[in-house]
Amino acid sequence: xxxxxxxxxxxKRYGKFTAVNELSLxxxxxxxxxxxxxxxxxxTTTMRMLTTLTRPTAGQAWVAGHSVTEEPRAVRRAIGYMxxxxxxxxxxxxxxxxxxxxACYDIPENERKRLIDxxxxxxxxxxxxxxxxxxxxxxxxQRLSLARTLAHDPLVLILDEPASGLDPRARVEIRELLVExxxxxxxxxxxxxxxADVAEICxxxxxxxxxxxxxxxxMDDMRAQLTPHREIIVTVRDQETAExxxxxxxxxxxxxxVLILEPKAGRxxxxxxxAGDDDGVAAINQKLSAEGILVMGFTExxxxxxxxxxxxxxxxxx
Ligand SMILES: Nc1ncnc2c1ncn2[C@@H]1O[C@H](COP(=O)(O)OP(=O)(O)OP(=O)(O)O)[C@@H](O)[C@H]1O
Ligand SMILES: [Mg+2]
Numbered sequence: 001x002x003x004x005x006x007x008x009x010x011x012k013r014y015g016k017f018t019a020v021n022e023l024s025l026x027x028x029x030x031x032x033x034x035x036x037x038x039x040x041x042x043x044t045t046t047m048r049m050l051t052t053l054t055r056p057t058a059g060q061a062w063v064a065g066h067s068v069t070e071e072p073r074a075v076r077r078a079i080g081y082m083x084x085x086x087x088x089x090x091x092x093x094x095x096x097x098x099x100x101x102x103a104c105y106d107i108p109e110n111e112r113k114r115l116i117d118x119x120x121x122x123x124x125x126x127x128x129x130x131x132x133x134x135x136x137x138x139x140x141x142q143r144l145s146l147a148r149t150l151a152h153d154p155l156v157l158i159l160d161e162p163a164s165g166l167d168p169r170a171r172v173e174i175r176e177l178l179v180e181x182x183x184x185x186x187x188x189x190x191x192x193x194x195x196a197d198v199a200e201i202c203x204x205x206x207x208x209x210x211x212x213x214x215x216x217x218x219m220d221d222m223r224a225q226l227t228p229h230r231e232i233i234v235t236v237r238d239q240e241t242a243e244x245x246x247x248x249x250x251x252x253x254x255x256x257x258v259l260i261l262e263p264k265a266g267r268x269x270x271x272x273x274x275a276g277d278d279d280g281v282a283a284i285n286q287k288l289s290a291e292g293i294l295v296m297g298f299t300e301x302x303x304x305x306x307x308x309x310x311x312x313x314x315x316x317x318x
Pocket of ligand 1: 014017018019037038039040041042043044045046193
């Protein structure tokens with residue numbers, strides 16, 4: 001696994017206040033990495049260090065193999081950065097806005113029209129080409145801002161809260177766009193405190209709180225790490241069958257606990273707390289059917305990211 005963004009014990013202090021505290025990030029090339037944390041956690045500060053806008057107090061950071069402190073120009077060439085604020089650009093048309101940024105990246109004039117056409121098409125703003133930027137909706141401004149970060153065809157996109165302040169539909173559009181960009185081979189590192197946005201599309205996630213990384217890894221690893229046990233609910237016809245399920249399952253490998261729940265809609269239910277893997281879940285299922293137990297429902301409760309996040313940021317998982 002090659003890392004396209006890596007930090008080692010990164011620190012940013014403002015006077016006596018530590019905004020980022022020995023943060024070590026690992027963003028694999030080609031990933032969609034969700035950088036999640038509550039307000040004031042240090043997400044923007046970390047991104048500003050990665051984009052060379054602010055110097056780390058201590059520690060190191062590399063983007064696309066370049067040190068942010070030693071080779072800031074190379075880092076800037078490798079990244080497209082979308083800050084959390086759009087900024088004010090009065091009196092500019094949509095195409096002029098992109099033309100301006102393309103020019104800043106030294107893209108020759110004769111290539112810019114084609115580039116602008118492509119970018120507008122990608123973010124679905126072709127029909128707004130001649131509109132004034134400040135007349136666009138927030139969702140459109142966000143998409144335009146994303147188009148701007150792509151002007152020099154960067155390897156890595158660093159996006160600060162790309163979905164913030166958007167309505168649900170516009171959020172979905174941004175998410176789809178990010179997935180499309182990932183398919184084009186870009187690595188996407190974005191911050192959010194809206195977990196649903198992250199859970200839907202991320203391959204990797206890092207949860208940060210009070211300047212410190214609480215936990216990071218692939219989405220699959222995170223789920224495994226944060227779900228110490230799985231809950232399986234088996235629905236059967238009556239209490240007698242439930243008792244049988246309980247005695248059959250209780251002694252199986254990795255079964256922590258078996259509880260008979262209150263009947264629901266006339267059906268009896270058994271809850272199995274289980275520490276095994278997928279094969280183990282299948283083995284339970286098989287055992288029940290081999291014993292001739294008529295199973296009417298077999299569901300596994302997967303802990304959603306929201307509850308995971310709440311647990312992590314409350315320090316329950318250490
Ligand atoms: N220039 C600065 N001077 C002093 N303190 C700062 C400065 N910039 C940020 N901070 C403080 O550092 C902490 C982290 O801020 P940061 O903006 O990185 O958080 P964030 O995770 O991006 O939060 P949000 O979700 O609200 O965007 C905050 O307590 C903030 O007040
Ligand atoms: Mg921020």
